[in-house]
Amino acid sequence: MHIEKLSIKAATTSIIVMVGVVAIFLSLFAGSYFRQAALNEQVSSLARVIEVASHEVLRSVSEYTFDLGMILGHNKQLITALDEADSNSSKQDIVALLDDPFINGFVGFANINLVKLRVYSLDLELIAESSVGISGIENHLPKYLATQITRRSKIERLKAMDALWLSDHSPFFSTLVPLGGLHSVGYLEVVVDPVFNLHQIGKITKTPISVFTSTDKQTAINDKRLQDDYLPVTFTLLTSDGEPAFKIVGYEDVGKLSVAMKRTQLVTTSGFLLLTFGTLLFALWLFNKFLFIPLGQMVEGMKQIAHGKLDLIVNKKGLREFSIVADSFESMINQVKLRTNELERLLNLDGSAILRFGQDGEVIYINKGAIDLFGFQGEKISDLELCDLFSDEAIEVMANYSANSVAVQDGPLQIQLGCVHKKGTKFTSDAIITPLVADGGFGYTMVLSAVADNEDTKLARYVANKVENNEHRIWAVERSLNSILEMAGNNHGVISSLGAIDGFHARSVKLQDDKRVLREQVVRVMQSALVCWESDLGKTKLELAEESGIWQVYIDKSTPTTRTLDKYLHIDSCPKNPRNQRVSDTAEFVLKKTKSKLSSCRKKLEEELEAFRTTKSGV
Amino acid sequence: MSKFTFILLLSFSVTSVAREKPHAPEELLGANIVSVEEVVEMILSKPGMVLIDSRKRMEYIKGHIEGSVNMLNTEMTLDKLQSVAPDKGIALLFYCNGVRCMRSADSINKAVAWGYTNVYWFRDGWKMWAEKKFPVVID
Numbered sequence: 001m002h003i004e005k006l007s008i009k010a011a012t013t014s015i016i017v018m019v020g021v022v023a024i025f026l027s028l029f030a031g032s033y034f035r036q037a038a039l040n041e042q043v044s045s046l047a048r049v050i051e052v053a054s055h056e057v058l059r060s061v062s063e064y065t066f067d068l069g070m071i072l073g074h075n076k077q078l079i080t081a082l083d084e085a086d087s088n089s090s091k092q093d094i095v096a097l098l099d100d101p102f103i104n105g106f107v108g109f110a111n112i113n114l115v116k117l118r119v120y121s122l123d124l125e126l127i128a129e130s131s132v133g134i135s136g137i138e139n140h141l142p143k144y145l146a147t148q149i150t151r152r153s154k155i156e157r158l159k160a161m162d163a164l165w166l167s168d169h170s171p172f173f174s175t176l177v178p179l180g181g182l183h184s185v186g187y188l189e190v191v192v193d194p195v196f197n198l199h200q201i202g203k204i205t206k207t208p209i210s211v212f213t214s215t216d217k218q219t220a221i222n223d224k225r226l227q228d229d230y231l232p233v234t235f236t237l238l239t240s241d242g243e244p245a246f247k248i249v250g251y252e253d254v255g256k257l258s259v260a261m262k263r264t265q266l267v268t269t270s271g272f273l274l275l276t277f278g279t280l281l282f283a284l285w286l287f288n289k290f291l292f293i294p295l296g297q298m299v300e301g302m303k304q305i306a307h308g309k310l311d312l313i314v315n316k317k318g319l320r321e322f323s324i325v326a327d328s329f330e331s332m333i334n335q336v337k338l339r340t341n342e343l344e345r346l347l348n349l350d351g352s353a354i355l356r357f358g359q360d361g362e363v364i365y366i367n368k369g370a371i372d373l374f375g376f377q378g379e380k381i382s383d384l385e386l387c388d389l390f391s392d393e394a395i396e397v398m399a400n401y402s403a404n405s406v407a408v409q410d411g412p413l414q415i416q417l418g419c420v421h422k423k424g425t426k427f428t429s430d431a432i433i434t435p436l437v438a439d440g441g442f443g444y445t446m447v448l449s450a451v452a453d454n455e456d457t458k459l460a461r462y463v464a465n466k467v468e469n470n471e472h473r474i475w476a477v478e479r480s481l482n483s484i485l486e487m488a489g490n491n492h493g494v495i496s497s498l499g500a501i502d503g504f505h506a507r508s509v510k511l512q513d514d515k516r517v518l519r520e521q522v523v524r525v526m527q528s529a530l531v532c533w534e535s536d537l538g539k540t541k542l543e544l545a546e547e548s549g550i551w552q553v554y555i556d557k558s559t560p561t562t563r564t565l566d567k568y569l570h571i572d573s574c575p576k577n578p579r580n581q582r583v584s585d586t587a588e589f590v591l592k593k594t595k596s597k598l599s600s601c602r603k604k605l606e607e608e609l610e611a612f613r614t615t616k617s618g619v
Numbered sequence: 620m621s622k623f624t625f626i627l628l629l630s631f632s633v634t635s636v637a638r639e640k641p642h643a644p645e646e647l648l649g650a651n652i653v654s655v656e657e658v659v660e661m662i663l664s665k666p667g668m669v670l671i672d673s674r675k676r677m678e679y680i681k682g683h684i685e686g687s688v689n690m691l692n693t694e695m696t697l698d699k700l701q702s703v704a705p706d707k708g709i710a711l712l713f714y715c716n717g718v719r720c721m722r723s724a725d726s727i728n729k730a731v732a733w734g735y736t737n738v739y740w741f742r743d744g745w746k747m748w749a750e751k752k753f754p755v756v757i758d
Binding site: 066067070071073074155158159160161177178181182183184 | 656659660662663682685686751752753754755756757
């Protein structure tokens with residue numbers, strides 16, 4: 001791909017479109033990621049809630065076991081029996097006392113599942129245990145409690161201790177309290193099954209839960225929810241030793257969360273996209289206003305200047321860099337104009353007549369020597385054409401020359417040409433014609449040798465003056481003759497005697513009438529074409545000249561004008577020998593451009609053009 | 620002083636009082652402040668020490684330190700105190716609910732005023748005792 005073919009507008013628009021597409025993908029990705037992150041955070045949050053709830057439940061259990069332990073620990077019968085624990089009867093008494101809460105109940109009986117009561121000596125040897133409750137558990141103090149209490153000082157040992165520990169059956173919760181209070185004589189262990197209380201976790205977290213043991217054995221607590229709307233969140237409750245005791249699964253209802261998430265996702269994504277596209281459109285608008293339009297105008301101006309309209313001023317209203325470029329370009333143009341003027345001045349100093357003609361034979365450049373030679377001092381020469389300066393033979397020679405494309409390669413042509421002075425006198429001049437390819441077409445550069453002011457020239461001028469004077473006389477005679485014929489027209493008696501003169505006059509009048517009619521038709525065709533152009537296409541006369549390329553656009557004091565075209569719009573200013581082909585081309589151009597329209601003005605233009613062609617062929 | 624300013628000051632003082640319950644004084648004249656561990660040690664080492672629970676009766680029933688005697692500060696008279704501590708040089712230990720409880724401080728002030736010289740104050744009180752999970756007596 002060639003970078004020079006890519007416009008700033010296309011590149012900027014492509015970049016903005018790419019940014020828009022990336023924004024769409026990013027917003028969709030971010031929405032999905034956001035939802036997953038929210039779910040993960042929800043899981044993490046619920047796991048922490050379950051953790052706090054499970055510890056709260058165990059703390060609640062501990063309060064009940066502590067109270068039971070304190071009541072039994074200050075039981076005087078139990079203390080007395082423990083003092084006399086050596087005898088079998090005393091041990092039986094102890095067992096009976098330990099069985100009593102199972103049988104007769106205790107404060108908080110309904111709140112915990114008491115499974116065992118055990119009494120130990122101060123040396124932590126098991127002395128007795130309740131006969132009621134679960135059986136088959138290890139007959140010694142749980143390892144964690146034993147380790148912790150042996151590490152404690154004497155006073156510290158008076159504090160109650162809790163532990164969640166693993167038995168062969170299942171995890172149990174024990175509270176160890178000193179038996180005998182501050183004056184302890186042993187220890188009492190209150191063993192409960194925590195599963196009885198773990199269902200309260202669900203009440204605290206307000207979610208359905210299932211509880212499994214460390215071996216994935218399902219406990220009595222099972223509120224398992226399998227629907228998609230429930231997200232399982234697992235928390236592992238550890239024993240005091242740090243081993244897994246229970247796996248608590250809470251089922252979070254994420255249905256509402258999902259709905260809220262989708263709504264949030266929709267709102268945030270839509271908002272983000274709207275904001276992004278709004279910003280991009282605003283950026284595009286800014287680009288268009290401050291970059292594309294000024295740059296386009298600048299480029300268009302530069303193109304026109306490059307095509308020769310050096311008087312055109314480049315639009316500098318743009319961003320700073322473009323303004324600098326326009327300034328530089330204008331400086332360059334000024335330099336070019338300066339050099340051109342200098343060159344023109346040099347050419348004017350030359351005695352030769354130098355002319356340049358365009359493809360259609362219009363004068364593009366004429367130096368002072370040529371102006372003097374043809375007698376156009378002080379007049380505008382922009383409307384001059386080949387036929388105004390040379391004889392028909394000379395024009396034919398040049399037409400043949402230009403038709404032969406080899407001529408371009410052959411080089412300059414040296415020839416004698418018949419020239420026509422402004423006053424109408426004809427003279428011959430040596431000419432060097434150089435073909436020139438410029439402005440997209442062929443043209444000529446013509447150098448006419450300066451005619452020496454010798455006797456022959458003086459004679460020629462004398463003859464020319466005589467001819468001119470004679471022409472004036474003939475014109476005066478003709479005008480008098482016209483008056484006489486008019487008089488004769490009013491007097492039929494005289495007309496017959498002037499029959500011969502009348503025949504001459506009729507031919508002359510007919511030719512003049514045909515030319516006048518043709519000129520009138522030229523004006524009508526041009527007027528119709530302009531009306532059709534303006535009404536059907538809504539464009540201006542200037543645009544007609546520019547777009548068709550048929551009529552030259554001039555710059556007068558920085559204002560573009562269509563002087564030549566304007567002349568063809570009024571009978572008074574229309575040239576005596578109008579450029580008929582240009583008129584036809586203009587009408588055809590307008591008809592082509594308004595092909596899709598079926599307006600009355602277009603129909604009229606077609607009729608005018610047809611009439612014009614008929615008249616032209618007759619003339 | 621305008622009525623408005625008076626109402627403003629009054630409402631400010633009322634809200635200030637309601638906002639925060641006052642702490643017991645950091646120290647009391649004539650009383651030694653002891654920690655929970657020192658209390659246990661004193662109970663074990665000084666069998667003759669008298670423990671006065673200055674809380675309400677219901678609070679006492681729900682749980683109290685072993686060997687303590689319930690005597691609400693407002694109901695404590697010299698006669699009642701002398702009935703449990705006839706000797707004014709005997710070790711006397713007062714406690715109530717904790718650092719925000721003023722009852723034991725009030726009782727100590729009375730006891731000191733009545734001439735008791737060996738007074739101890741368990742300023743952290745029942746709250747600290749229960750937190751540490753030391754043995755309690757539940758009636």
